[in-house]
Amino acid sequence: MSLLRLEHVGRTYDMGHVQVExxxxxxxxxxxxxLVAIVGPSGSGxxxxxxxxxxxxxxxxxxxxxxxxxxxxxGDGELARIRNRTIGFVFQSYNLLPGTTAIDNVATPxxxxxxxxxxxxxxxGAELERLGLGxxxxxxxxxxxxxxxxxxxxxxxxxxxxxxxxxxxPTGNLPVHQGLEVLKLFQDLNADGHTVLLITHNPxxxxxxxxxxxxxxxxxxxxxxxx
Numbered sequence: 001m002s003l004l005r006l007e008h009v010g011r012t013y014d015m016g017h018v019q020v021e022x023x024x025x026x027x028x029x030x031x032x033x034x035l036v037a038i039v040g041p042s043g044s045g046x047x048x049x050x051x052x053x054x055x056x057x058x059x060x061x062x063x064x065x066x067x068x069x070x071x072x073x074x075g076d077g078e079l080a081r082i083r084n085r086t087i088g089f090v091f092q093s094y095n096l097l098p099g100t101t102a103i104d105n106v107a108t109p110x111x112x113x114x115x116x117x118x119x120x121x122x123x124x125g126a127e128l129e130r131l132g133l134g135x136x137x138x139x140x141x142x143x144x145x146x147x148x149x150x151x152x153x154x155x156x157x158x159x160x161x162x163x164x165x166x167x168x169x170p171t172g173n174l175p176v177h178q179g180l181e182v183l184k185l186f187q188d189l190n191a192d193g194h195t196v197l198l199i200t201h202n203p204x205x206x207x208x209x210x211x212x213x214x215x216x217x218x219x220x221x222x223x224x225x226x227x
Contacts, residue, residue, distance in 0.1 A: 001068055002029040003163060003195055004053060009062035011048050011218075022048040023059070024218045030197060032163075035190040037198040037206040040215035047168070049215065050199045054087055054166050055079045067163055084112055088157030092169035094149045096141040096156075102128060103137040106156045113160065127155035131185065147178030154185060158194075165189065168199045183208045 011023040023045050030036050040046040051057035052064060055071060064071045067086055071079070083089075096105050106124035115123075128137055131151045141149055150170065157165055167186065171179030187208060190196050198209055206212050212224040 002065070003032045003034075003067060005029040005063075005065045006049075006052070006059075007063045007065075009052065009059045009064060011052065011057065012060045022218055023052075026062070026218075026220055028213055028220060030164075030195065032195055033190070033193055034211065035187065035196045035198075035209045036211045036213060037200055037209035038213045038215060039200055039203070039206040041201055044201075044215045045218035046199050046201075046215045048218075050166065050168055053164075053197065054089060055082050084109060085160055086163050088160060088162035088165045090150070090153050090157045090165065090167040090170050092172040094141070094153045094173075096149060096152060098141060101138050101140055102133060102144065102152045102155075105141070105152055106159050109156060109160050123159050124155070127159050128152070131155050145178070146174050147181060150174060150178070150182050151185070154182070158189070163195065165194055165196045166199070167196065169201070169205075170198065171202065171205055172200075179205075 006026050006028050009023055009026045010021070013020045013022055026049065038046050038049055048057065052059055055066070058072065066082065074082070097108065103121060103124045106127055107120040110120040110123060125137060128134060131154060133148060133151055133155070136144060136148060141152070144152065170186070171182050174182060183205060186196050186198065198205060200206055210226045213220055214222045214224070
């Protein structure tokens with residue numbers, strides 16, 4: 001069974017005097033254990049796809065299934081639980097809590113799951129150790145480099161053991177060498193069995209994936225697989 005499946009999905013935004021069709025008849029699937037990149041220029045529809053896949057928005061038409069569930073039938077509370085438990089988000093801007101240590105940033109999603117403090121700290125520390133930040137547990141975001149902040153964001157996404165890791169332009173704010181390190185982390189995580197979906201306009205980021213889904217003008221125009 002596919003981990004996620006979009007069937008003839010469309011998304012139209014009502015701008016008052018005009019209807020904007022952001023997605024048109026999009027059908028795709030991602031299998032467990034895949035590393036897939038959704039690629040397209042600004043305005044192509046890839047961000048709207050990410051919002052729907054991440055349960056941050058709903059399609060206007062079509063059907064979206066995630067981990068065997070029809071997302072269109074779920075209420076807001078159920079969608080919030082899916083975002084917290086099934087999907088790990090990694091954003092270009094990191095979205096770390098200012099004035100909060102790395103380990104507390106990573107532990108925050110577990111707090112919303114009702115996990116006790118001792119277990120939260122243990123699991124958060126283990127993820128940071130795994131990503132090479134065991135020596136930075138007590139540092140706040142302003143004390144970390146961009147690459148380290150992205151690793152903290154990645155650890156926070158992984159700490160809930162999500163079925164899907166969803167990354168939006170994960171190297172967009174990083175110098176080249178730090179971006180390459182982050183991409184290597186995604187490849188290593190995928191090799192360990194994690195399902196990873198990258199959203200990007202950068203061909204080099206897309207080339208790190210095993211499959212590319214190319215989006216333009218709200219539609220999938222082609223798919224490529226790595227040799």
